[in-house]
Amino acid sequence: MSDTLDVVLRLLAVFVVFLVLPLVIGQTEHKVMAHMQGRLGPMYAGGFHGWAQLVADGVKFAQKEDVVPAGADRRVFQLAPAVALLPYLLVLVAIPVGPGNAVGQIVDAGIFFVLAVMGVGVLGSLMAGWASANKFSLLGGLRTAAQLMAYELPMLLAAASVAMAAGTVSLPGIVDAFHWWWVPWQIVGAVVFFVAGLAELQRPPFDMPVADSEIIFGAYTEYTGLRFALFLLSEYAGIVVLCGLTTVLFLGGWHGPFGADGLGWVWTLLKTAVLAFVVIWLRVTYPRLREDQLQKLAWTVLIPLALAQIALTGVVKVVTQ
């Protein structure tokens, strides 16, 4: 009976994290972007520095009418937001935040589970793009698919490099095997993984699939109300997952200069938060990449870099054995 309770509590904790952290990152984005651009950002909702802005936004979205275009494929259109959002919830279950048992569920082939399930989320955007019966949505869907196919490979290769270094594909196992000198050793793989992850999330500067000045809002053009909010939520949940994964794979998760016992989860959260800040920073800093530049970056820069990283990992691994 206590086993069942344990599982329920763990899943509940993961669900709470899934609901809270994306909102925290969204609010941080509002404020950080505003201050980088010399504005204040939301200041009124909730009183203190507009902390309740996203809650208010959520209430607003819930009040809006849920419109399905007359020419759309109804069922696929309505199913798409769920397909986009749920994989990130599943991935969150497998990310370890602290040593020992501080993980929703230990998955034996953790890296494969995480990358496989994350790839499924993109199907939601594709379904939305096709089912909307809108040419801008279709173009957005096309660009999403092209982008995913280009960036999935470097991401996998970079993750494979870490798995080789640690000699395991389990996420807690990888963090357990971590030493500080892994950071310089795997730095190229880390950058490749992070950049490819950003592209998979369609975050700026890789937001060609939702380029508002050309195709309105890509695959999500026809969405309103709660379904649109779910797509937005999936983007921020994606940031949480990507930053968490980069922390676990490349930055040593719960390892830190001090306080390793008991305070490990603080290190994980801290590193994740810093990476999330970088994600926001990049959005404010860089202009959008053109479609051909996007593809060129993936195929001619990231994949060779990832392969070089794998070669380096292999050589170091053999030499030090």
Place this chain on the structure above:
Amino acid sequence: MTGTGTATLAASTAAHGFLSPTGVEIVFLLVGLVTLGAAVVTVTTKQLVHAALWLVVALGGLAVEYLLLTAEFIAWVQVLIYVGSVVVLLLFGLMLTKAPIGRSPDADSGNRWAALGVAVAAAAALVWVVADAFRTTWIGLDGDAPQGTTKVSGEILFRHWVLPFEALSVLLLAALVGAIVLSRKRGKEEKR
């Protein structure tokens, strides 16, 4: 086969009778039915994109079956390669050719009976081979050493089957090079 061998086999078959299935076996059967149903809808539906999406259900169902057989690694790779990449490629192609919403009456092929024949023959051959190879062999899934963990799969693949594995890699590499050569040739002709 010796008498004792037959006796042990018979005993193990009796211990795991087909008439008193465990929960996992029932789930396995149900997921199998869903997978089969999704696969049939995939090939019979007249809506092209729906076919691709039902294919996701069928491939996902297969991954669940692998999971139930404790082959965790194979299951995730199945999702990663087939659902995450192959179906995305399919959908990309369908979007590129502007697959219409609703039915495509011209999506039928004249080869459907030949295709059915090939499919039935292939399925019969596979079922016969598997049934004949294992007969009533019982492979315990919840023992001390699970059969499908990444460690076991890796050791079997890279110790016992390393030569076929490498041969397959070379085959894939040849296909890759061939694809590049084909696409480059066409580019030159267009330039002229």
